[in-house]
Amino acid sequence: MSDASESVRTLTDEECWERLRGQELGRLVTRVGDRIDIFPVNYVADGESVLFRTAQGTKLFELTANDEVLFEVDDHTEVDAWSVIVRGHAKTLDTFAEVERADGLGLQPWIPTLKYAYVRVEPRSVSGRSFERGPEPDRYGVQQY
Numbered sequence: 555m556s557d558a559s560e561s562v563r564t565l566t567d568e569e570c571w572e573r574l575r576g577q578e579l580g581r582l583v584t585r586v587g588d589r590i591d592i593f594p595v596n597y598v599a600d601g602e603s604v605l606f607r608t609a610q611g612t613k614l615f616e617l618t619a620n621d622e623v624l625f626e627v628d629d630h631t632e633v634d635a636w637s638v639i640v641r642g643h644a645k646t647l648d649t650f651a652e653v654e655r656a657d658g659l660g661l662q663p664w665i666p667t668l669k670y671a672y673v674r675v676e677p678r679s680v681s682g683r684s685f686e687r688g689p690e691p692d693r694y695g696v697q698q699y
Contacts, residue, residue: 565682570638573682574599574627582606582644582675583624584616591616596664597625600656603676604640607661607669614671617644625675630687638682640675647672 565573574580582593593613597606604625608614617623621643628637647653656672663669 561686561688563684565636565638565684567680569684570680570682571599571602573629573636573638574604574640577627577629580604580606580625580627582613583626584613584620584644585622586616586619589616596661598659598661600659600674602680603642603674605656605659605661605672605674607663608671608673609667609669610671614646614673617646617673621645623675632687634684634686636682636684638680640677641679641681642675642677644673644675647674 578596578598580595580597582595584591584593591612595606595608595613597604599605623642623644625640625642626637628635630636647656653672661672
C-alpha cells in the first residue's frame with residue numbers, strides 16, 4: 555500500500571453499531587474540571603445506546619458532576635483493526651421499569667463485585683474507522699522527484 559488513505563476507511567453509523575454489538579469491553583472517558591479519567595467497563599449495546607453497570611465510586615460520582623462522556627471500543631486481527639467512538643451523555647437508570655428491562659439484557663459484572671447502578675450512554679454522535687494492517691513503507695529508500 556503506497557497511500558495511507560487506502561489503508562484507512564471511515565465506518566458508517568451502521569458499521570459502528572455492528573462492531574459495538576460484537577464486543578463486550580470498552581473504555582469510558584469522563585471529565586470533571588481539569589481531571590480526565592478513563593475506565594474499562596464491560597457493556598452491552600442496547601439498540602443504539604451503550605449500557606454498563608457500576609458500583610458507587612469515582613466513576614459514578616464523575617458522571618453526576620458531568621454527564622458528557624466518550625465511550626471507545628476497538629479490536630484487531632493480524633490483517634485489520636478498527637476503532638469506534640461514541641460521544642454522548644451518561645444517565646443512571648432510575649425507574650423500576652428501566653432497571654427491570656436492563657436486568658433482562660444479561661449484563662453481568664466481570665469481577666465478583668456488586669454493581670447496582672446501570673448507566674446508559676445516549677449517543678450524540680458515533681464515529682469509527684477501520685484500518686488495513688501491513689508493514690511500514692520504506693522510509694529511507696530512493697525517493698521519486
